Amino acid sequence: MRQKKESDKKKRWYFNMNKYFSKKDYSKLNYNKRYERAIGMSSNIFDILSEVEEWDGLGKKGKSYCYAFTYYYLQTWLYMYCKYEIIQINFDTPMAKVIKSMIGVSPNNKTFDFITKEGGILDKYNLTKTIPYKQCPVKRYISEEGEVSFTIEEDYYSGIDGANFGSQSGNTKVKEPLLSTRERVIDGELYDGSYSDKRMTFMTDFEVFIYCMENEDIGFIGFTLYMFMMNNKNKYGKAFGITIDRICESIKLSDREVYRRLSALEKRKMITINRSRNENGKNNTNIYSLKIKVDNFEKLY
Numbered sequence: 688m689r690q691k692k693e694s695d696k697k698k699r700w701y702f703n704m705n706k707y708f709s710k711k712d713y714s715k716l717n718y719n720k721r722y723e724r725a726i727g728m729s730s731n732i733f734d735i736l737s738e739v740e741e742w743d744g745l746g747k748k749g750k751s752y753c754y755a756f757t758y759y760y761l762q763t764w765l766y767m768y769c770k771y772e773i774i775q776i777n778f779d780t781p782m783a784k785v786i787k788s789m790i791g792v793s794p795n796n797k798t799f800d801f802i803t804k805e806g807g808i809l810d811k812y813n814l815t816k817t818i819p820y821k822q823c824p825v826k827r828y829i830s831e832e833g834e835v836s837f838t839i840e841e842d843y844y845s846g847i848d849g850a851n852f853g854s855q856s857g858n859t860k861v862k863e864p865l866l867s868t869r870e871r872v873i874d875g876e877l878y879d880g881s882y883s884d885k886r887m888t889f890m891t892d893f894e895v896f897i898y899c900m901e902n903e904d905i906g907f908i909g910f911t912l913y914m915f916m917m918n919n920k921n922k923y924g925k926a927f928g929i930t931i932d933r934i935c936e937s938i939k940l941s942d943r944e945v946y947r948r949l950s951a952l953e954k955r956k957m958i959t960i961n962r963s964r965n966e967n968g969k970n971n972t973n974i975y976s977l978k979i980k981v982d983n984f985e986k987l988y
Contacts, residue, residue, distance in 0.1 A: 749940035
């Protein structure tokens with residue numbers, strides 16, 4: 688009888704849920720697991736966030752950094768797959784609160800509003816542009832060359848009698864993810880937005896986002912760490928070396944927090960770590976390998 692209880696406890700630990708956003712809520716998003724998983728993130732996203740001067744005045748700057756990345760990632764997915772209208776129609780909660788809930792944060796939490804508000808950190812550093820709901824994408828097109836374009840809400844319904852969805856949105860605003868929709872400059876080279884131009888991007892799987900948000904020991908901090916690792920994997924190969932100090936410096940986390948989230952990712956078999964120590968017993972550069980669900984865009988796009 689005792690063994691059964693321990694087994695049940697282990698299962699409960701492994702299958703946690705996002706208490707603010709359930710599996711049922713994802714069905715309300717009309718999430719298509721087969722066709723709406725892949726998102727290419729611009730490889731310079733971490734560098735831009737590292738340059739944010741406002742982090743230095745914060746007590747827990749790493750947490751704010753990770754929230755900013757996760758929020759930007761989610762907006763990139765919502766915009767790509769035209770989910771704003773669906774949220775507007777299928778959820779009674781305001782858009783901003785739905786997005787907070789998806790990240791595993793209380794919809795009433797205002798801690799990170801300075802990052803996401805109109806004119807906030809993401810807007811200031813040209814990662815996002817706050818736009819009125821009527822300019823949100825409602826239909827996506829992909830050309831034979833792979834170029835992605837959108838029809839916005841006000842244009843899509845302009846010729847339909849009686850259609851006036853914009854009037855239902857009130858003062859709702861959405862975020863345009865500029866690294867995905869506009870030209871990018873990376874290392875002096877010009878690239879189109881990451882939706883259309885796969886160069887200088889790293890592939891991400893939305894199923895990983897859902898999994899991380901469902902498990903509190905990973906959460907948006909562990910998710911950001913994992914995506915940072917994904918970017919390094921894309922640059923340096925399937926197995927790559929990086930020090931804890933470099934990770935801490937890059938995404939503003941304390942070494943204690945990095946160790947904690949790495950342990951959770953390793954325990955859940957999302958990464959493998961080959962640890963090495965020098966002759967004094969101190970850690971050298973660890974070698975990391977990531978276990979990912981999809982190896983290329985073509986399988987999902």
